Every structure is written in C-alpha cells, then in structure tokens.
Amino acid sequence: AQxxxxxxxxxxxxxxxxxxxxxxxxxxxxxxxFWYVQYPNQxxxxxxxxxxxxxxxxxxxxxxxxxxxxxxxxxxxxPSVHISDTAEYFCAVSSLYNQGGKLIFGQGTELSVxx
Amino acid sequence: xxxxxxxxxxVICKSGTSVKIExxxxxxQATTMFWYRQFPKQSLxxxxxxxxxxxxxxxxxxxxxxxxxxHASLTLSTLTVTSAxxxxxxxxxxxxxxxxxxxxxxxxxxxxxVL
Numbered sequence: 001a002q003x004x005x006x007x008x009x010x011x012x013x014x015x016x017x018x019x020x021x022x023x024x025x026x027x028x029x030x031x032x033x034f035w036y037v038q039y040p041n042q043x044x045x046x047x048x049x050x051x052x053x054x055x056x057x058x059x060x061x062x063x064x065x066x067x068x069x070x071x072x073x074x075x076x077x078x079p080s081v082h083i084s085d086t087a088e089y090f091c092a093v094s095s096l097y098n099q100g101g102k103l104i105f106g107q108g109t110e111l112s113v114x115x
Numbered sequence: 116x117x118x119x120x121x122x123x124x125x126v127i128c129k130s131g132t133s134v135k136i137e138x139x140x141x142x143x144q145a146t147t148m149f150w151y152r153q154f155p156k157q158s159l160x161x162x163x164x165x166x167x168x169x170x171x172x173x174x175x176x177x178x179x180x181x182x183x184x185x186h187a188s189l190t191l192s193t194l195t196v197t198s199a200x201x202x203x204x205x206x207x208x209x210x211x212x213x214x215x216x217x218x219x220x221x222x223x224x225x226x227x228x229v230l
Contacts, residue, residue, distance in 0.1 A: 034218075036221075042223055043119070043221035043222050043223045043224050044159070044208070044221040051217065094217060101217050102161065102164065103219060104161075105158045105160075
C-alpha cells in the first residue's frame with residue numbers, strides 16, 4: 001500500500017519569494033509521483049509528474065520538483081511566486097504495478113501568496 | 116491531454132431525492148474513469164473506479180447501492196447519489212485515465228448540496 005504526507009497544510013508567502021511545498025511518500029514498490037493544483041471550485045490540473053529518468057522534473061507555471069528516492073520525497077519548488085499561484089496543491093502517488101492508474105493523494109497544501 | 120466535462124456543475128436537492136452527475140470525456144475514449152469526493156478543506160478521496168462495459172470497483176467503505184455508477188460508453192460515466200442526505204453534500208470530481216503516461220485528467224467538479 002502507498003501513502004502520501006504533505007507536511008504543511010498552509011504555506012503563506014510573499015509575492016516574488018521562493019516557495020517549497022513538501023511531500024513525502026511511503027511505498028513498498030516503485031511509484032510514479034505527481035503534483036496537482038486546484039483553484040477554488042475547480043478540478044485538478046497537473047503541474048508535473050515523475051515517471052522515470054531525471055530526478056529533477058520541470059512543470060508548468062515555473063514549478064519544478066525533485067524526486068529523492070532515499071528520502072522518499074518529492075518536494076515542489078518555485079523560485080518566485082505570483083499572486084495567481086494562490087491555490088491548493090496536492091501531491092499524489094500511483095504504483096508502477098497498479099492496474100488502472102489509481103492515485104493516492106496527500107492532504108493538500110494551501111499556498112497563499114500575499115502582495 | 117484529455118478534456119473532461121461534468122454536468123451539472125452544481126446541484127441543490129432535497130433530502131431523500133436522487134441526483135445524477137455526468138462525466139464526459141470530450142476528446143478521448145476512456146476505458147477507465149475515476150470518481151472522487153472532496154469535503155471542504157480536505158483531500159480527494161477515491162470512491163470508485165468506473166470501467167466501460169463492466170461493474171464499477173468501489174473503495175472500502177463506499178456504499179455501492181447508494182452511489183450507483185454506470186459507464187455505458189467510452190465517453191460517459193454517471194454517478195447517481197440515491198436517497199441523498201445532508202451528509203452526502205460534497206464536491207464530486209471525476210477523472211479519465213490515460214494509460215500512456217499514466218495520467219489522469221480531471222473534470223471541473225460538481226458541487227452537491229443536500230438540504
């Protein structure tokens with residue numbers, strides 16, 4: 001079984017400051033890792049994903065994440081945030097052996113960017 | 116990617132009535148769709164996996180007789196909340212799964228309020 005822990009429920013940050021949203025996972029098998037963003041009253045949009053290859057993954061809107069197998073982490077980073085980045089962010093994992101792409105989500109991190 | 120729509124986007128109903136939510140894959144034939152529910156300020160919880168032409172697979176603790184899922188075509192899955200009660204009020208989100216790339220594409224969600 002897999003599980004995902006997002007270590008911060010809320011992250012307030014000022015505009016143009018860097019931000020890191022932390023995600024740790026637990027799994028007995030190899031996994032795929034994802035970060036999604038959710039704006040109020042909307043569905044989820046994929047920011048980036050790690051399937052294999054380079055451990056540094058670049059996504060949309062200037063976000064990137066680094067897969068660290070030894071620390072079982074997949075932290076999301078952005079060097080300079082904008083007001084428009086204010087949203088809920090979800091880390092998710094699926095198993096390489098999962099039939100049908102079932103995702104396990106973390107609890108979510110609310111990013112609040114202040115002017 | 117796939118474009119996913121949900122209808123209705125919001126619905127208010129009286130306790131005891133049934134509500135049907137549609138999830139459509141507009142540009143992609145989806146063998147597998149997922150249904151999630153999300154309570155305020157919480158993460159997405161997988162309710163069931165909807166497979167075209169076969170019975171849905173429900174997650175532990177989800178009542179299959181209360182949350183009826185039909186996936187009659189490759190572009191449409193429906194979730195019917197039968198005899199809805201106030202505790203069923205939630206945000207319901209569907210997704211379609213693209214096996215190539217192991218990615219889910221999410222609908223915009225349906226806000227259900229049961230009075």
